[in-house]
Amino acid sequence: MSNDMMINALVNSGVCCVLVSEENEEPIMVPKELSGKYCVAFDPLDGSSNIDCNVSVGTIFSVYEKREGSDGTVEDLLRS
Numbered sequence: 001m002s003n004d005m006m007i008n009a010l011v012n013s014g015v016c017c018v019l020v021s022e023e024n025e026e027p028i029m030v031p032k033e034l035s036g037k038y039c040v041a042f043d044p045l046d047g048s049s050n051i052d053c054n055v056s057v058g059t060i061f062s063v064y065e066k067r068e069g070s071d072g073t074v075e076d077l078l079r080s
Contacts, residue, residue: 002044021043
């Protein structure tokens with residue numbers, strides 16, 4: 001559920017073009033009409049396997065601006 005909420009919020013924000021979630025095997029390409037200039041990699045609920053132990057959980061994310069001239073691809077996230 002947390003993954004779906006993050007994806008929905010980021011896709012509909014109008015500022016993202018590529019999303020990569022730890023929960024999905026494939027990257028999520030934002031439709032062109034909603035696409036923006038940022039690529040986001042995230043783990044929507046890090047530590048979720050420890051919820052029953054009453055420890056901290058949270059969301060981890062990283063934001064990258066797509067390269068100039070790029071339409072937004074996974075390579076925009078994989079650069080150093």
